[in-house]
Amino acid sequence: MALKKKPVTGMKDILPKESRIRDYVIALAKETYGSFGFSSIETPCVEHIENLCSKQGGENEKLIFKILKRGEKLSLEGVENENDLADSGLRYDLTLPLSRYYSNNAASLPSPFKALQMGNVFRADRPQKGRFRQFMQCDIDILGDASYMAEVELITATSTLLGKVGFKDFKVRINDRRFLKAMAAYCGFDEEQYDLAFIILDKMDKIGPDGVKAELVSAGFGEEAAAKYLDLFEKTSSDVEGIEYLKGVLGDNLEAGAADNLQTIIRLAGQTKSVPFEIAFDPTLVRGMSYYTGTIFEIEMAEFGSSVAGGGRYDEMIGRFTGTPTPAVGFSIGFERIITILLDKDYEVPGTTDNIVFLLEKGLPENRVADAMKEAAQLRADGTRVLVVQANKNKKFQKEQLMAAGYTNFKDFYKEELKK
């Protein structure tokens, strides 16, 4: 039977050019986060089906690649639904495995624990351009630190990494779920209607304040309440003064300390940054995942439209595994997004070593092959990338291919008799 040449639907083969960029960014992330004291950790790609389906994953739980039970555990009789057939699945994010990892290994980990994860996740999403069913996520998390220092370190480290990759003019938008709730409460929204309000608020970028107001009203929110809500955003500046203003207006609707905490984060991140970026308070920032409990943030770059990283504080999720409340805050970097941007701009990995191809004519005597290989060994020891290959019949085409693969220098080794 003929074998299938294409990868499975929605997944992709990574060619050398892209691999080079990926390897470089991975190494840069490990180095940068390492300098901030983040430890690399790894969890299996395969996770218990019970954990994957525990309602922490939101919509992603609909996209699980489930793995068939094996051997005696697989019975094809009396199967009522697919979960009778599966005992595990591929992870759809790195947050759930991190929670499991921490609960399994907390005794051998320092507290607070700063973790860096770079690994593949899998989602049986509808295939579409630029979105794949296997993709790499890069997550950094600080577990066991309830203070604003965790947020500041995450933002500083991530902006340092983006700067090293060569990005400029990025902007950190920051908010706190507690502001979202306090503003909704202040305007008299029903608590059960908060999530609906936030979903509509999340469209502010696209439909503007008038659009948001109109949608709120048509969703059943009172005209007056909606007007009061929009007025709050109108009057709030995107800096620490904006937070101060809201603190005064919202009064007891806002949890004590939330405003000071967010102001401190903004001030400190602004003072300790190692590359230039703007940090702005954005009370319209929502972020979808229901597990966030406090600060939420995103990094966006004007030239690319959408965000390249996002995260927030999720102080309750780990406790569900461990039984012990554990504060946690994390950042997920859009690794694939960054790679796509770099590929699109024909990014050259810096510090690529000198290179040369030794093209050895077929039938070159053994002693001359040995000489070529010894010369290659010497050059490699000095830091040059040396490819030693036999010359093909169509050497011109071969050289073209090698130039496309990034080689710029060639040395031909001919049989003695041809040299005369």
Next chain:
Amino acid sequence: MALKKKPVTGMKDILPKESRIRDYVIALAKETYGSFGFSSIETPCVEHIENLCSKQGGENEKLIFKILKRGEKLSLEGVENENDLADSGLRYDLTLPLSRYYSNNAASLPSPFKALQMGNVFRADRPQKGRFRQFMQCDIDILGDASYMAEVELITATSTLLGKVGFKDFKVRINDRRFLKAMAAYCGFDEEQYDLAFIILDKMDKIGPDGVKAELVSAGFGEEAAAKYLDLFEKTSSDVEGIEYLKGVLGDNLEAGAADNLQTIIRLAGQTKSVPFEIAFDPTLVRGMSYYTGTIFEIEMAEFGSSVAGGGRYDEMIGRFTGTPTPAVGFSIGFERIITILLDKDYEVPGTTDNIVFLLEKGLPENRVADAMKEAAQLRADGTRVLVVQANKNKKFQKEQLMAAGYTNFKDFYKEELKK
């Protein structure tokens, strides 16, 4: 429902200490093979079930983690066997995906193509100490080069890597499947009995020549033929002279050119090596996979008993995908074996940067936190790993944990009032 804390059966969480060693060896492999002109490539972890079950994978095909079909494609009615339920599975090696990759992308790849793959593979093996159901493989392959140069480059590059990791006194054992066949033919074995003879021969290390002879006889090989067979091994030295001797004895049983080819590889690998190692002709080396067609080799280290890398030439496998015969030779490095050895000997990753922990007392004023963070940024820019954390109540225990995590320097930041 309580969540499951342990990883799925047979898979493991990787703790920071091991991650550090893994990251280092991965980076070293990418750098070393890169200097030999190998390009990193990547294939999805998920592969078509038809490809995985195409009989190229031998025993590994019994160990596939199969993935359930999804949505409308999954029908629970009239299911007769598990393959009705699965459309894909997790790859059990990197060789089959490489073949598919090459057939899918050959037009955009140079010829010959030198590939480096480092990726996880999955086998639903019986769990046992030191063997896991998800593990990393490191494969290097040269596709499109029929000459001995490919073997020499693989051996030279791999020994260079092992030397960089710090291994000494390793030995390359080399043979050619064509010698195995010629020796069996010379002794008059039935061609259908070759594989059986090789399985017995493979035990030479453990049961010695007498044991091999006894097993051959009891398996039905003639007493005289078995004696003739063992006598050949007895008389063959483990160097190029040994090959010369066999070439003379085996005559037409041996494919023309096979002896010269193997001698050239041994001579060249010996001349061009960048670290000291022994290379020996070993006519008893068998290696299991049926897809090998020519040279086969292994690297072993006396102090660790078993081999840490092995491979060979498989000139027919790629052609089964592409329809075009494509010579190929590859080496698979026992990545997990190497990591286990390094962990067992408390390996210290070289060049680990200077480090310090800033322990900030709870309630430290914001301006002093800012000072600490700025100081940290400066140290990081100079190459020091700086962990900034809030001090726990039990600071002694916290420091012990951090020392276990590799930190050696600490700086305490106290609130002003305590300094008096």
